[in-house]
Amino acid sequence: MIKALQTLWRQISRDSDRALLPADSRQVRPLTIVVSIMCALGCLAGLGASAGFRAANTWTSDLKSAMSVVVQNPRTDEDLGRAALIVGRVQGVTRSEAMSRERAKELLRNYGTDMGGTLDALPVPRLIEVGVTAGQTNVKTDIEKALKAAGYNVVVDDHSRFTGEVLRTSTVVRIVAILALVALVVAAITTIGFAARAALETRREAVSILHLVGAKDSFVAREVQIRFLRLGFVAGLLGANAAGVIALIGSTVFAFGASDFTSGTPLLNWTDLWILLVAPLVTACASAVAADLAARETLRDLV
Amino acid sequence: MNEKTRTPAYREGGPIVRFDKVGVTYGSGTQALRNVSFELESGGFYFLTGPSGAGKSTLLKLMYLALRPSQGRANLFGVDVGSASRDALPMLRRKIGVVFQDFRLLPHLSVFDNVAMPFRVRDVPKADYAEDVDDLLRWVGLGGRIDALPETLSGGEQQRVAIARAVVGKPSLLIADEPTGNVDPEMGARIIRLFIELHKLGATVVIATHDLDLVRRSGAPVLRLEAGELTQAPSLGSAPKATR
Numbered sequence: 001m002i003k004a005l006q007t008l009w010r011q012i013s014r015d016s017d018r019a020l021l022p023a024d025s026r027q028v029r030p031l032t033i034v035v036s037i038m039c040a041l042g043c044l045a046g047l048g049a050s051a052g053f054r055a056a057n058t059w060t061s062d063l064k065s066a067m068s069v070v071v072q073n074p075r076t077d078e079d080l081g082r083a084a085l086i087v088g089r090v091q092g093v094t095r096s097e098a099m100s101r102e103r104a105k106e107l108l109r110n111y112g113t114d115m116g117g118t119l120d121a122l123p124v125p126r127l128i129e130v131g132v133t134a135g136q137t138n139v140k141t142d143i144e145k146a147l148k149a150a151g152y153n154v155v156v157d158d159h160s161r162f163t164g165e166v167l168r169t170s171t172v173v174r175i176v177a178i179l180a181l182v183a184l185v186v187a188a189i190t191t192i193g194f195a196a197r198a199a200l201e202t203r204r205e206a207v208s209i210l211h212l213v214g215a216k217d218s219f220v221a222r223e224v225q226i227r228f229l230r231l232g233f234v235a236g237l238l239g240a241n242a243a244g245v246i247a248l249i250g251s252t253v254f255a256f257g258a259s260d261f262t263s264g265t266p267l268l269n270w271t272d273l274w275i276l277l278v279a280p281l282v283t284a285c286a287s288a289v290a291a292d293l294a295a296r297e298t299l300r301d302l303v
Numbered sequence: 304m305n306e307k308t309r310t311p312a313y314r315e316g317g318p319i320v321r322f323d324k325v326g327v328t329y330g331s332g333t334q335a336l337r338n339v340s341f342e343l344e345s346g347g348f349y350f351l352t353g354p355s356g357a358g359k360s361t362l363l364k365l366m367y368l369a370l371r372p373s374q375g376r377a378n379l380f381g382v383d384v385g386s387a388s389r390d391a392l393p394m395l396r397r398k399i400g401v402v403f404q405d406f407r408l409l410p411h412l413s414v415f416d417n418v419a420m421p422f423r424v425r426d427v428p429k430a431d432y433a434e435d436v437d438d439l440l441r442w443v444g445l446g447g448r449i450d451a452l453p454e455t456l457s458g459g460e461q462q463r464v465a466i467a468r469a470v471v472g473k474p475s476l477l478i479a480d481e482p483t484g485n486v487d488p489e490m491g492a493r494i495i496r497l498f499i500e501l502h503k504l505g506a507t508v509v510i511a512t513h514d515l516d517l518v519r520r521s522g523a524p525v526l527r528l529e530a531g532e533l534t535q536a537p538s539l540g541s542a543p544k545a546t547r
Contacts, residue, residue: 020423022411209407212367213468214397215424217389300389 020210021203021223023231031195032235035188039239039283040246042184046275047247049177051267056170061134063159063166069128069143072153077101083154084128086146092139095131185286192232192287193294196224200298211302221295225288232287236280244276318342319380319476319507320366326374327361334531335361339375341526341536343509345475348502349537350518351511353528359511360404360480362528366509367401367478368392380475397425400474400506404481406465408453414440414464415449421472432471439467442497444490459486466494470501477501479510483517495521 069087074080080098088096099107104124132139140158147154200207200220210220251267320343327336336358343349353359364370365377368384377384379395387395400421408417415436416423422432440446443463453461462485469477477498483491495517502508509526512518518525524537 020409020412020420205407206409208369209409210420210424211393212369212396212401212407213421213424214393214472216393219424219426 019223019227021199021206021220021227023227024199024202027195027199027202028231031191032231032238034191035232035235035283035287036238036242038184038188038191039236039279040242041239042181042188043240043243043275043279044246045177045180045184046279047243047268047272049174049181050269050272050275052170052173052177054269056166056173059166060163063163065132065134066159067130067132067140067143068157068159069130069147070155070157071126071128071147072155074126074152080126080128083147083150083152086150086152087128087130087143090139090142090146092133092136092142093130094133095129097129099127099129101126188283189286189290192228192290196228196291196294197298199224199227200295204302207299207302217296217299220299221292224295225292228291229284229288233280233284235287236283239283240276240279243279247272317345317381318378319345319347320509321378322365322372322375323378324375325365325372325377327358327365327370328373336365336528337531339528339531339533341533343507343537345507346502346505347537348499348508348521348523349510349526350521350523351509351526351528352513352515352518356530357528358531359528361531362526363401363478363480363509363511366476367399368396397421397472398475400469400472400477402462402466402469402477402479402482404484406453406461408461408464408468410453413450413452414445414456417453417464418467418471420468436467436471439471443467443493459490462486463490463494466497470497473501473504473506475506477506477508479508481512482510483512483514 069083071080071083074083077098077100084096084098087093101124104127108122108124130143140156143156144154207220210223247268254267320341322342323340325336325339326334328334339358339362351359351362361370365372365384366379368379371377372385375385380398382391382395384392384395409420412420418440419429419432419436422436437446437449440449443466445460445463445467448456448460453464456464462482466479466482469479479498482494482498486494498508498510525535526533526537527535
């Protein structure tokens with residue numbers, strides 16, 4: 001095992017001009033560009049999935065830790081305040097605050113409709129903003145029971161409708177990103193395989209000489225594999241760097257254009273760095289495996 | 304030469320090459336060889352002659368395992384090459400050294416690396432063969448050109464590189480296709496002397512040549528091909544045997 005690793009290292013680290021099957025520079029440059037673009041797109045898909053997952057988590061967590069209680073026809077602001085006090089005593093409630101009439105109007109205005117003076121004439125819903133401990137069950141029912149017992153007629157909104165939509169949307173985003181990643185990996189492997197076959201066809205005479213001096217198929221395949229391992233690593237580095245720059249620009253633009261809803265969830269996170277760090281290694285390994293398989297298949301056709 | 308690269312030549316008794324009614328038909332339908340039967344003794348020295356197009360190259364290809372027979376049985380080192388698995392061929396090929404008529408050097412590799420190729424495909428560390436390769440290149444008169452690329456060499460020099468590559472691994476069977484065709488008489492004589500030295504070490508040598516004078520002078524047994532058929536084959540015991 002150690003000997004095999006030493007041999008592999010010797011082959012990887014040796015001067016490329018001593019390679020028994022040298023790369024064709026006319027093929028290497030365009031192939032490196034194609035693979036690096038695929039790698040960059042793959043990284044962006046990965047970063048997109050990660051950002052989507054994080055955003056969905058933050059949003060659902062925010063939604064799950066808050067409820068709104070609509071109190072039907074409270075007689076006075078004090079009456080609403082009493083209801084808020086009752087809610088505050090329910091187990092699992094961390095915060096309970098009666099919303100002023102003015103703030104409720106502001107919320108309606110935030111929907112963007114210029115209603116002018118009409119808004120003052122409308123019956124504004126009287127709300128209690130409630131903070132709950134995440135993961136606490138039955139809070140909604142307990143609030144309803146407590147307020148009903150005190151003679152209030154209420155509707156408790158636990159945002160479950162929005163949570164479900166956010167989760168569904170984030171799942172779709174993640175599935176699309178993963179499918180895109182898989183498609184890119186398949187495309188990259190197919191491209192590398194095709195290039196490896198072409199490389200062997202181009203060097204058919206050299207391959208024939210290597211065979212005649214006693215080279216095994218595995219040796220010839222290894223020569224091709226090592227070349228594509230290097231190419232994959234270089235393309236992976238280029239692609240990951242490009243994806244990093246694009247993501248950084250995207251994240252900056254996103255941050256500048258953030259709304260109240262999105263400002264708490266940065267697009268990029270330091271933990272995403274692993275995607276960019278792993279990408280060159282994954283690209284190198286995928287290239288090497290694809291090249292090895294293609295080379296062995298091509299060599300089987302020779303004597 | 305150090306111990307690691309000094310591979311013992313094939314010394315087992317019996318024929319090293321045995322062809323029994325071997326035929327080769329190419330994809331185009333051309334029958335290059337018909338019903339060829341002969342045996343080459345281990346440690347023998349043979350010439351292969353015949354007019355152009357007689358099938359010499361095809362016969363040599365069968366012997367250096369670039370081709371498998373279409374008909375009959377070809378046996379090398381006790382292995383039926385017609386039915387041998389693909390994985391078995393490299394080990395057989397490592398016992399064979401070939402000097403191609405068109406040299407078949409790798410143009411991107413230096414003289415040294417071309418000659419060292421049989422070691423490199425076996426993953427022998429450079430330290431174990433570098434001295435042998437240097438010695439051999441000096442012997443064939445290319446000691447000062449080890450870093451040169453083949454395209455910068457003359458035809459004769461390229462041929463010497465090809466010969467060095469064929470013999471550097473101390474093959475049990477040495478096959479040469481017109482090895483003296485592109486060199487001056489003095490170098491031709493040196494090359495033949497090298498083959499004789501290898502033969503003395505126990506290698507079986509087969510030289511394809513049009514030089515009938517060389518064949519007559521050597522007194523070695525001859526395989527003669529005409530129109531794909533063997534018209535003259537050596538009888539067992541006729542070949543000069545290695546003295547060591």
